[in-house]
Amino acid sequence: MSLTVDDRLLEQARQGEVDDAAFVACVRDSLPYAWQVIGDVVGRMRASDDGFADNQVPPPDEKARGELLRALASDAMRGALERHFGVRLAFQNCHRVAAFAPGAAGTADRHARFVSPRAQLLNQSPDLIDC
Template identity: 65%
Template sequence: MSLNVSPDLLSVAERGEVSDAEFVDCVRTSLPYAWQVVSKVMSDLDGTGGEFADHEIPPPSERERGELLRALASDAIRGGLERHFGAKLAFQNCHRVAAFRFGAVDSDRYRAFVSPRGQLLNQSPELRNC
C-alpha cells in the first residue's frame, strides 16, 4: 500500500474531492523518507535561486527506496508534491530526484535529465536493483 489513509480522509474521498492540503498531508505522514528527499531538493532549489537542484544520495534501506519509488511513480502523488512545492520533479533510478522550476521544463538541462541518454548515463552496477 502506498499511503496510510485515515478513515476520516477515506470518508472525505468517498464523498467527493480531497483538497491538495489533505492529500499532501497524507503523503507527508505516509512516506516520510520520500517527503524528506523532496523537501530537501525543493529547499535546495529555492536556496540556489537557479533553475535546477538534485539529490543523488541512495536511500539507506529498501524501505526508504520503496517510499521514493511509490511517491515518484504515482502521477497523483508526484503532482500533489509539485503543486505543493511549486516546482517540477524529475526522477532517475531509485535515488536521483531533481527539482526544476516550472519555467525551466523547456530547458536543455531538463530535456537532458529526462532523456534516454540521461537515464543511461546515470546507471551503475551498484544501482542495478532499483
C-alpha cells in the same frame, strides 16, 4: 499499500473530491523519507541560482527506496507534490530526484536533458542494479 489513510480522509474521498492540502499531508505522513528527500531537493533548488537541484544519495534501505518509488511513480502523488512545492520533479533510477523551478532561465532545456535516454544511460551503475 502506498499510503496510510485515516478514516476522515477516506470518507472525504468516498464523498467526492479530496482537498490537495489533505492529500499532501497524507503523503507527508505516510512517506516521511520521500518527503524529506523531496523537501531537501526543493530547498536546495530554491537556494540555487539556476533553478535546479538533485539528490544523488541512495536510500539507506529498501523501505526508504520503496517510499521514494511510490511517491514518484504515482501521478496523483507526484502531481500533488509538484503543486505543493511549486516545482517540476523528475526521477531517475531508485533515488535521483531532481527539482526544477518552472520558468527559470534554462530550466526547460536542463529538464529535457535530465529526462533524456542519454542521461538515463549515463546515470547507470552496477551499484544500482536492484533499482
